[in-house]
Amino acid sequence: MKRKKFLLDENDVPRQWYNIQAEMPNKPMPPLNPATHKPLHADDLAHIFNQECSRQELDQEHAWIDIPDEVRDKYCYYRATPLVRAYALEKALDTKAHIYFKNESTNPLGSHKINSALPQCYYCKQEGDTNVTTETGAGQWGAALSYAAKLYGLEAAVYQVKITMQQKPYRSMIMRTFGATVEGSPSMSTRAGKNIITADPNHPGSLGTAISEAIELATTTPGCKYTLGSVLNHVALHQTVIGLEAEKQMEMAGEYPDEVIACFGGGSNFGGIAFPFMRHVFDGTHKDTKFIAAEPNSCPKLTRGKFEYDFGDEAGYTPLLPMFTLGHDFKPANIHAGGLRYHGAGVIISQLLKDGYLAGMDIPQLESFAAGVLFAQTEGIIPAPESCHAIAATIREAKRANVEGKAPVILFNLSGHGLIDMPSYMSYINGDLANYTVTDDEIEKNLEKVPLTIDK
Amino acid sequence: MKRKKFLLDENDVPRQWYNIQAEMPNKPMPPLNPATHKPLHADDLAHIFNQECSRQELDQEHAWIDIPDEVRDKYCYYRATPLVRAYALEKALDTKAHIYFKNESTNPLGSHKINSALPQCYYCKQEGDTNVTTETGAGQWGAALSYAAKLYGLEAAVYQVKITMQQKPYRSMIMRTFGATVEGSPSMSTRAGKNIITADPNHPGSLGTAISEAIELATTTPGCKYTLGSVLNHVALHQTVIGLEAEKQMEMAGEYPDEVIACFGGGSNFGGIAFPFMRHVFDGTHKDTKFIAAEPNSCPKLTRGKFEYDFGDEAGYTPLLPMFTLGHDFKPANIHAGGLRYHGAGVIISQLLKDGYLAGMDIPQLESFAAGVLFAQTEGIIPAPESCHAIAATIREAKRANVEGKAPVILFNLSGHGLIDMPSYMSYINGDLANYTVTDDEIEKNLEKVPLTIDK
Numbered sequence: 001m002k003r004k005k006f007l008l009d010e011n012d013v014p015r016q017w018y019n020i021q022a023e024m025p026n027k028p029m030p031p032l033n034p035a036t037h038k039p040l041h042a043d044d045l046a047h048i049f050n051q052e053c054s055r056q057e058l059d060q061e062h063a064w065i066d067i068p069d070e071v072r073d074k075y076c077y078y079r080a081t082p083l084v085r086a087y088a089l090e091k092a093l094d095t096k097a098h099i100y101f102k103n104e105s106t107n108p109l110g111s112h113k114i115n116s117a118l119p120q121c122y123y124c125k126q127e128g129d130t131n132v133t134t135e136t137g138a139g140q141w142g143a144a145l146s147y148a149a150k151l152y153g154l155e156a157a158v159y160q161v162k163i164t165m166q167q168k169p170y171r172s173m174i175m176r177t178f179g180a181t182v183e184g185s186p187s188m189s190t191r192a193g194k195n196i197i198t199a200d201p202n203h204p205g206s207l208g209t210a211i212s213e214a215i216e217l218a219t220t221t222p223g224c225k226y227t228l229g230s231v232l233n234h235v236a237l238h239q240t241v242i243g244l245e246a247e248k249q250m251e252m253a254g255e256y257p258d259e260v261i262a263c264f265g266g267g268s269n270f271g272g273i274a275f276p277f278m279r280h281v282f283d284g285t286h287k288d289t290k291f292i293a294a295e296p297n298s299c300p301k302l303t304r305g306k307f308e309y310d311f312g313d314e315a316g317y318t319p320l321l322p323m324f325t326l327g328h329d330f331k332p333a334n335i336h337a338g339g340l341r342y343h344g345a346g347v348i349i350s351q352l353l354k355d356g357y358l359a360g361m362d363i364p365q366l367e368s369f370a371a372g373v374l375f376a377q378t379e380g381i382i383p384a385p386e387s388c389h390a391i392a393a394t395i396r397e398a399k400r401a402n403v404e405g406k407a408p409v410i411l412f413n414l415s416g417h418g419l420i421d422m423p424s425y426m427s428y429i430n431g432d433l434a435n436y437t438v439t440d441d442e443i444e445k446n447l448e449k450v451p452l453t454i455d456k
Numbered sequence: 457m458k459r460k461k462f463l464l465d466e467n468d469v470p471r472q473w474y475n476i477q478a479e480m481p482n483k484p485m486p487p488l489n490p491a492t493h494k495p496l497h498a499d500d501l502a503h504i505f506n507q508e509c510s511r512q513e514l515d516q517e518h519a520w521i522d523i524p525d526e527v528r529d530k531y532c533y534y535r536a537t538p539l540v541r542a543y544a545l546e547k548a549l550d551t552k553a554h555i556y557f558k559n560e561s562t563n564p565l566g567s568h569k570i571n572s573a574l575p576q577c578y579y580c581k582q583e584g585d586t587n588v589t590t591e592t593g594a595g596q597w598g599a600a601l602s603y604a605a606k607l608y609g610l611e612a613a614v615y616q617v618k619i620t621m622q623q624k625p626y627r628s629m630i631m632r633t634f635g636a637t638v639e640g641s642p643s644m645s646t647r648a649g650k651n652i653i654t655a656d657p658n659h660p661g662s663l664g665t666a667i668s669e670a671i672e673l674a675t676t677t678p679g680c681k682y683t684l685g686s687v688l689n690h691v692a693l694h695q696t697v698i699g700l701e702a703e704k705q706m707e708m709a710g711e712y713p714d715e716v717i718a719c720f721g722g723g724s725n726f727g728g729i730a731f732p733f734m735r736h737v738f739d740g741t742h743k744d745t746k747f748i749a750a751e752p753n754s755c756p757k758l759t760r761g762k763f764e765y766d767f768g769d770e771a772g773y774t775p776l777l778p779m780f781t782l783g784h785d786f787k788p789a790n791i792h793a794g795g796l797r798y799h800g801a802g803v804i805i806s807q808l809l810k811d812g813y814l815a816g817m818d819i820p821q822l823e824s825f826a827a828g829v830l831f832a833q834t835e836g837i838i839p840a841p842e843s844c845h846a847i848a849a850t851i852r853e854a855k856r857a858n859v860e861g862k863a864p865v866i867l868f869n870l871s872g873h874g875l876i877d878m879p880s881y882m883s884y885i886n887g888d889l890a891n892y893t894v895t896d897d898e899i900e901k902n903l904e905k906v907p908l909t910i911d912k
Contacts, residue, residue: 005466007465174875377607377633380564419875423629426633429633
């Protein structure tokens with residue numbers, strides 16, 4: 001019998017996160033103060049984030065950062081997650097490619113997000129904070145944060161993108177079951193929210209609007225820190241447990257990936273699986289590994305955005321970040337992959353993309369759901385609409401390999417399951433879903449509002 | 457660091473199911489032909505079920521039955537499931553009891569049901585059938601069957617209890633994503649359904665009504681076999697993989713359970729975890745293990761039913777089964793644990809209950825959800841409303857142990873997660889849920905319709 005699952009013992013759960021910043025050939029450019037355009041230091045971030053995450057955010061020295069024992073202890077409840085060889089999918093594709101996926105859908109709350117929610121809440125608790133707040137799109141991050149906050153005895157307030165809250169009502173129920181307060185964004189409870197609603201009463205919300213509201217709450221509430229589920233360097237850092245485990249598990253399978261694929265919203269699950277493998281590109285042991293970030297073609301910052309200094313949120317509360325962006329008030333189409341509706345790419349990823357270490361691949365909505373249904377019907381797991389993009393990219397690569405007569409080893413990250421996203425699947429199956437595109441003019445127009453261009 | 461998870465390698469996934477019938481001190485009484493009251497043989501069942509399951513149903517000789525390689529191969533995609541020490545729950549209960557749970561929520565579709573869906577569909581395919589049909593309550597079984605049918609290239613038609621279909625709309629969406637046809641029961645598409653609706657147009661449905669409809673479809677459609685997700689002996693047989701794995705995993709933990717607990721609808725997840733441990737009661741190596749089946753107090757067949765020959769369905773299509781029953785047309789209250797809304801207990805369990813090998817424990821709805829929320833907030837997994845009953849029973853036992861100054865080892869089966877059941881949790885959290893009771897008079901009145909009493 002062929003082996004399908006590669007499991008690691010608790011002892012093999014990583015004890016350190018991999019900080020790719022320390023080993024990148026070109027370091028990321030610094031975040032800037034929007035008023036002065038001066039580089040920010042960890043202390044400047046620490047009125048928004050907890051101190052340790054602020055430090056990790058800018059750490060370009062230490063390639064390995066210890067995972068606190070108490071966090072690792074919590075990881076061990078569910079990690080290591082399985083690595084699975086997708087034989088049934090391979091058969092359906094009639095491909096010689098070897099397809100593996102890292103199954104983060106087995107995590108509590110069903111996605112990789114818990115990997116960063118735990119350390120962020122742990123550090124807040126350690127530093128004496130009492131409250132945390134955040135934004136959430138599809139709700140995967142909000143659910144994970146609500147659970148982690150409860151575990152460490154913190155109060156959680158979550159701003160959820162309004163359109164996604166309506167599309168996926170179960171996720172706010174999950175957050176409330178863990179005792180969190182949930183508000184649809186844009187809301188009337190913050191200045192940022194009120195401004196957005198005043199300008200556009202029907203604004204569906206986006207990660208950008210929700211981030212603005214959460215930052216405002218954090219900076220105006222004593223003892224309350226903001227936490228982010230993607231985009232930032234320290235979030236991707238925490239997610240490297242995914243790739244570090246996968247590396248050991250691929251070794252158990254006796255293979256090394258020719259291609260590493262993940263969906264892409266802000267970069268946390270992509271960085272999580274990709275960075276540990278990318279270090280072997282840097283050290284020359286596996287120079288030719290291909291990295292593919294699968295984004296929705298309706299929110300194409302990697303494939304059609306520009307590398308500029310932009311805000312991370314709609315209202316302009318964040319520092320200026322050097323990122324591939326569509327403009328901070330880009331309004332993504334109402335696709336069901338709520339976690340991918342974000343205008344920019346994280347700073348590390350943006351630098352790596354600029355330097356040619358990864359490629360974006362844009363996937364239309366219908367192609368993503370077709371891939372998701374095929375995966376469900378073969379592998380038995382209904383994938384999150386976000387993860388469907390990674391599967392669609394994997395299927396494209398496998399089909400290309402068929403045409404070219406090759407048999408690559410493909411590893412993708414199944415970032416989460418889609419059981420809470422069933423109405424999206426029903427819309428797809430009933431033929432009610434559409435593809436969305438975005439014109440060059442729209443992108444150009446939005447990019448005019450970028451606050452600081454980068455001299456190339 | 458204390459070890460929390462006990463994992464088994466693919467090699468340790470069982471190769472045989474444990475058939476408790478062969479080792480029970482008192483064998484179950486035979487199913488009877490309703491017209492003649494004569495014992496049925498496997499051939500008599502094989503117009504409803506596939507032949508191999510019909511054979512397994514009545515097998516009182518072979519204690520171990522080989523799992524077909526092709527089924528075991530499919531099991532290995534997700535089995536062995538983890539055994540977890542619930543340290544966080546223990547801490548919240550301030551108990552010295554050691555609480556372990558077998559985590560069947562990590563299975564595809566989120567419950568133990570897949571363990572029997574796979575072999576049932578496999579045997580149908582082997583025997584040349586093209587279609588399968590079934591009933592489902594909460595939808596866990598229907599979802600698992602839909603996936604298994606797709607995997608083996610069979611068409612699936614599912615009758616889902618109408619009230620649960622409305623309470624939990626996502627589960628029918630899951631079934632449809634796997635390509636199954638889903639109909640609310642009672643429906644107008646069968647004679648049985650039409651009769652029930654004619655008598656009571658507002659009938660909310662029950663597992664009993666849905667079973668009648670599915671059996672009618674199977675017996676009137678060439679190439680179509682009926683499959684059942686609980687109650688029957690062969691279903692519990694397939695589920696023994698749970699307990700067989702748990703036995704090895706408890707050994708890894710260096711402990712043996714003093715108590716084994718599971719929720720109880722028809723008996724499949726209870727039998728699955730309990731039977732392998734019960735064999736050590738029979739062989740004398742662990743004589744004092746206590747077995748607790750947690751049922752809703754609104755559907756109390758174990759604690760308040762009678763041991764009689766009764767139908768397994770509402771319309772009276774099944775053979776007469778010797779079971780603890782509340783009467784085959786008992787209408788369970790509309791509790792959210794849809795999988796426990798069934799009037800009778802499986803034949804094996806009924807005999808074992810009569811012989812004193814297990815005890816029923818009846819749990820009110822509000823107590824079950826309180827237990828579920830505590831478990832979610834401590835262990836991070838939102839349990840299925842059905843599984844909440846097992847958790848509530850576990851909490852009762854841990855608290856009793858505290859009072860008595862004892863420290864028992866308790867093992868319970870987490871039969872599934874509740875992510876699809878979030879509206880139920882919201883109703884509970886919003887204070888909209890009630891307890892239901894059933895009066896002695898109601899039970900007595902229903903039991904008058906039992907077709908054949910057993911001389912005690």
